[in-house]
Amino acid sequence: MTLISILIPALNEEDNVSTAYERVKAVFADLPGHEFELIFTDNHSTDRTFDILTGIARSDPRVRVIRFSRNVGYQRSVLTAYRAASGDCAIQLDCDMQDPPELIPLMLAKWREGHQVVYGVRRSLPDGPVVAAARRLFYALITWMSEDDLPRNAGEFRLTDRRILDELRGIEDHSPYVRGLISGMGFSQVGFEYDRQARTAGTSKFPFRAMLSLAIDGMINHSLLPLRIASFISLAVGLLTFVLMAGYLFGRLIFGQDWPAGFATTTVLLLMSITLNAMFMGILGEYVGRIFMQAKDLHRPIVEASLNFGGAEEVAAPRAARRVARSVQAAE
Template sequence: MNDRTLVSVVVPAFNEEAAVERAYREIAGLFDTLPDYALELVFTDNHSTDQTFPKLKAIAAVDPRVRVVRFSRNNGYQRSLLVGYQRARGACAIQIDCDLQDPPQLIPHMLDMWRQGHQVVYGVRRKLPDGPAVAALRRGFYAGLNALSEDDLPVNAGEFRLVDACVIAELRKVNDATPYLRGLISAMGFSQVGFPYDREARQAGESKFPLSKMISLALDGLLNHSLIPLRIASMTGLAVGVCTFLLTLFYLTGRLVFGQQWPAGFATTTMLILMGVTLNAMFLGIIGEYLGRIFLQVKGSTTPIVEAELNSAIPSAAVDDGVFCQDRRMQG
C-alpha cells in the first residue's frame, strides 16, 4: 500500500439512511479498479436522527478504509464539510455528496487533472436536475456573487471538487463560524481548473437543502466574500442625504426669496418619513448580518464537537505541511 497514493474522499451526510450504503459501494468499488490509488473514505455525520450512523458504524466495522466522524449536534453543511477536509490525510481530498448526484465515475478524470499539476479541480454544472425556476435562480446567484465579490469565484461550480494536500493544510488553519468553502478555496489561489459535467437527479432519500437553506448559503457566500452590501448602504445613504439637502434648499429658497406659499404636504411628508424608516431598517439589517458573524467568530464556538469517531487510527500517507504535494502527485 506504501507505493499507492492515498486519496481521501469526504462525504457529508445528514439523515441519509437510504443513500449511505450505495455511496460506500460505488466509491469503494470505483477505487478497487484504480490500482495506483488507496482509498480513505471519510463520512461526516451531522448528528443524523435516522439510521445513518448505525449503518455507517456497520460499514466501518468491516472496512478499515472507512472513517466516520459524528458530531454532537447539527452544525450545518459547510462546517461539517470543513471538518471533513481537516480530517483528510490523503495526498488529495475529493468531496462528493452522499446522494451521488455528482457521479463518482468522474473521479479518475479529476485525479488525472490533479496529476497534471492542478491543486484544485472542480466540476462546473452544465445542467441541473432542478426545475427551470430554481436552476435559473442558482445560475443567477453564482453570476451575481462573482460580480460582487472581490475574489474570482467560478460560476456554476458546486462542492464537487478535488483539492491537493497543500490546500488541505491551509484549510486546517481555518476557524470560521460561517464558512463558505467554495469561495474560501477559490480565494486561496494555486492552480485551479474546472471541467463541465451533468449533475444527475437524486436516486434515494430526500434533499436536505430546502429553499431556506439555499438562501442561508447564498447569504454566507455574499457576506463572506464581499463588502458591496455595506458600500451600497453607505452610497444610498449619501445619495438620500444629498437629495434631502437639495430638496430642503429648494423649499427654503422658494419660501424666503420668492415668497412661495407651499400647500400643506402631509402625504409627501409621510412618504418621506416612511422611506427614511425603511432605508434605515434595511441597512441596519445588512450591518447586523456582518456584526452577527463577527459575534459568532469572537464568541469562539466555531469548532463542532465530535461525539464519536470511528477508524481514526489509520496510518497516514500525507505529510503535515503539504509542501511536497507535487512529489506526491507523481508517485505511483
Template sequence: MSEAGGRKLISIVVPVYNEEGNIFPLHEAVTAVFAPLADRYDHEFVFTDNHSEDRTFAELTALAARDSRVRVFRFSRNFGFQRSIYTGYIKARGDAAVQIDCDLQDPPELIVEFIRTWEAGSQIVYGVRRARKEGLVITAVRKVFYRLIDLLSEDRLPLDAGDFRLVDRRVLDVLRRITDDKPYLRGTLATLGFVQKGIPYDRAGRVRGESKFSLRDLFGLALDGILAHSTVPLRMATYTGLAVSVTTFLGIIGYVVGRIFFGASWPLGFATTTVLILLSLSLNALFLGIIGEYVGRIYQQVRRRPLTIIAESIDASGARATDATRATDATRATGATSSDAEQGTASIRPPGGAVTDATFPVPGDHHIVDVATRDR
C-alpha cells in the same frame, strides 16, 4: 499521505445527514471507480455524520466493520453542511481529498478526471454543472444565487460550481489555518489562489431519499457567501446614505431659493410627509440590519466556539486521541510551541459519560472538538 508502496492516498470526504439508503450504494460506486487505479492510488472514506436522525450512523458502523478504509465522525448535533465538509477536510489524511455528496447526483466516475487534472498540475479541481435534473424554480434560484454572489463579491468565484471537487494536500494544509465561524468553502477555496480548473458535467437527479437543502438553507448559504467575501452591502449603505443626504441638501436649497425669489412654498400634504418619513425609516432599518449581520459574524468569531463537536467516531487505527496527540496535532498545524497547544485543552463531560479531555480552539486548530474515538 502516500503509501509505503508509492501509491498516493485519495481521501473521499462524504458529509451525510439522514442518508441511510445511500451509504452502501455510494461506497460501492466509489470503490468500483478506484478498482482500475489500485496500482497507483489507494483511497479512504471520511464520513462526517451531521447527527442523522435515521439509521445513517448504524449503516456507517456496519460499513466500517466491513471496510477498514472507512472512517466515521458523528457530530453531537447538526452543525450545518459547510462545517461538515470542513471537518472532513481536516480529518482527511490523503495526498488529495475529493468531496462528494452521498446522494450520487454527482458522478463518481468524474473522480478519475479530477485525479488526472490534479496530476497534470492543478491543486483544486471542481465540477461545473452544465445541467441538473431539478425543478425549474430551484434551478433558477440556484443560478441567481451563484451570479449574485459573483456580482457582489470582491473576488471572482466560479459560476455553477458546487462542492464536488478535489483539493490538494497543500490546500488542505492552508485550510487548517483558517477559522471562519461560518465557512463558505466555495468562496474560500476560490480566493486562496493555487492552480484551479473546472470540469463540466451533467448532474443527475436523486434516486433515493430527498434533498435536505431547502430554499431557506440556500438563502442562508447565499448570505454567508456574500458577507464572507464582500463589503459591498456596507458600501451600499454608505453610498445610499450619501445620495439621500445630497438629495435632501439640494431639496433644501431649492426650497429656500423658491421661497426667497419666487414666493413658493412646499406643497402641503400629510401623505407626502408620511411617505418620506417611512422611506427614511425603512432605509435606516435595512442598513442597520446589514451592519448587524456583519457585527453578528464578528461576535460569533471572537467567541471562538467549536465549529463542530465530534461525539462519536470510528477509525481504522482504533486508537483514542490523547492530550499529547492533540497537542502535537495543534502544534504541527499552527507552528505554535507545545505549551501553546497544551493551553488549548479542557475537560468535557459527554452525556452519561466520564470526563473526557478535548482540545478547544487554539489559532489554526479549526474549532473542531473531538471528545470520542470509538474503537473497532
C-alpha cells in the same frame, strides 16, 4: 502510493451510504497506485445512517466516520471533513451520488497536470426549472458581488490539493462558505463540465430555506457590497437633502415664501441630522465589515463519536501541529 481522501457529508441518508461506499470502492479498484480513505461526516442523523456507517467502518478500516453531537449545518460539517483529511488530496462528493464518483480518475488526471483545485461545472441539473433557475441566478449574483474569483455553476464536487487542505486547517469560521474559502485562496484552479445525476434514493436534505441560508452566507462572507450599497444610499439621501435645503432657502430668500415660523429651520436640521447619521453609519459599516472579515466567532462543532480515528482530538487537531509535535519528540 498516493492517498486520496474522499469526503462525504451525510444527514439521514440510510438509503445511500452503502451505495456511496460501494461505488467509491469500485472506482479505486481500477486505480492502481492509489489508496483511499473515505470520511463520512454524519450531521447527527436521526435514522439508521450512523448504525450503517458503524458496520461499514468495522469491516473496512479505510472508512472513517465523524458524528456530531447536533446538526451543525452542511458547511461546518464539510469544513470538519476537510480538516480531518490526511490524503495527498481530497475529493468532496454528495452522499446521494448526484456527483458521480466515476469522474474521480478525470479529476486526478487534471490534478497531476499541476492544478491545486479541480471543480465540476454543472452542465445540466436534474432539478425542476424553478430551482435550476434559482441556482444559476445565485451563482451569477455571487460571482458579481464577490471580490474572489468564484466559478459559475460550480457546486461542491471538487478536488483539493494537500496544500489547500493544510490552509483550511488554520481557518476558524462560525459560518463558513467552504466553496468561497477555497476559491479565494487562489493557486491554479480548473473546472470541467459534467451532467449532474438524479439522486440514487431518498429525498433532498437541502430545502429552500437551507439554500437561501447558503446564499446569504456566500454573499456576506465574500463581499462588502451590501455595506457599500448602504453607503451609496446614504450619499444619495445626502444629495437629496442638500437639494431640499437649497429649495427651502431659495424659496424663502428669493420668492419670499411665507413658511410657518421655524418650519424651514426645523426641516433643514432634521434632514441634516438624518443625513449625517446615515453617512456615519455607512462609514462605520465599512470598518465593521472589515473587522467582520478579519475576525469571526470561534465555534467548533462538537464530535460526539469518531470511528477509525485516534479519537475526537485527532479530528480537531491541525495536521501541521501534529507534524510539529512529532518533529519535537524526534528531536528530543
